[in-house]
Amino acid sequence: EPEVTQTPSHQVTQMGQEVILRCVPISNHLYFYWYRQILGQKVEFLVSFYNNEISEKSEIFDDQFSVERPDGSNFTLKIRSTKLEDSAMYFCASRGGSSSGANVLTFGAGSRLTVL
Amino acid sequence: QQPVQSPQAVILREGEDAVINCSSSKALYSVHWYRQKHGEAPVFLMILLKGGEQKGHDKISASFNEKKQQSSLYLTASQLSYSGTYFCGTDNAGNMLTFGGGTRLMVKP
Numbered sequence: 001e002p003e004v005t006q007t008p009s010h011q012v013t014q015m016g017q018e019v020i021l022r023c024v025p026i027s028n029h030l031y032f033y034w035y036r037q038i039l040g041q042k043v044e045f046l047v048s049f050y051n052n053e054i055s056e057k058s059e060i061f062d063d064q065f066s067v068e069r070p071d072g073s074n075f076t077l078k079i080r081s082t083k084l085e086d087s088a089m090y091f092c093a094s095r096g097g098s099s100s101g102a103n104v105l106t107f108g109a110g111s112r113l114t115v116l
Numbered sequence: 117q118q119p120v121q122s123p124q125a126v127i128l129r130e131g132e133d134a135v136i137n138c139s140s141s142k143a144l145y146s147v148h149w150y151r152q153k154h155g156e157a158p159v160f161l162m163i164l165l166k167g168g169e170q171k172g173h174d175k176i177s178a179s180f181n182e183k184k185q186q187s188s189l190y191l192t193a194s195q196l197s198y199s200g201t202y203f204c205g206t207d208n209a210g211n212m213l214t215f216g217g218g219t220r221l222m223v224k225p
Binding site (some may be wrong): 041044048084103104106108 | 146205213
């Protein structure tokens, strides 16, 4: 079964450092997402990406965050200068399109970010 | 605006039933239900696209009341494997899902 792949599975970084989280969405999917989950809390939307540009973003997704699709397969989330409160599990997700059955989000296994 | 889930937590004995509710203050285009095991990614359970739609998957089913802007997830004859956190995700005809706060379900033997 096709899956969304995320790397690294866990990253530990010092406050103020830049971090890049990588995702390989399902190959024929068109919409890509980043969500964040602070330990024990709900899954929070960060950003959606379609047709090589951001389509929606939340208040959490401030100037410290950026996303890119540098080639045909990877989808990255960059945090420029990490803060302690950025510690969370970051989930990448993708979905196919607008037709029925293609609305389902498939999540990756997540990248745990720990900021010290 | 995120949907509201209730209850926040449920403890069941194996074989008991549970209902998890999800309501939104905005009109809903669709409702998605996911289950998340500890330390894992959310896993898709089902999607409801039309008002009045009901779906079932094994002993887990859901309904969608478009007028009331709410959905319910029904777990019957619960099994140990049902334990986890259940999230509803609502789609307001935008491009993303907004998740509720989650309902922690624990099934005990």
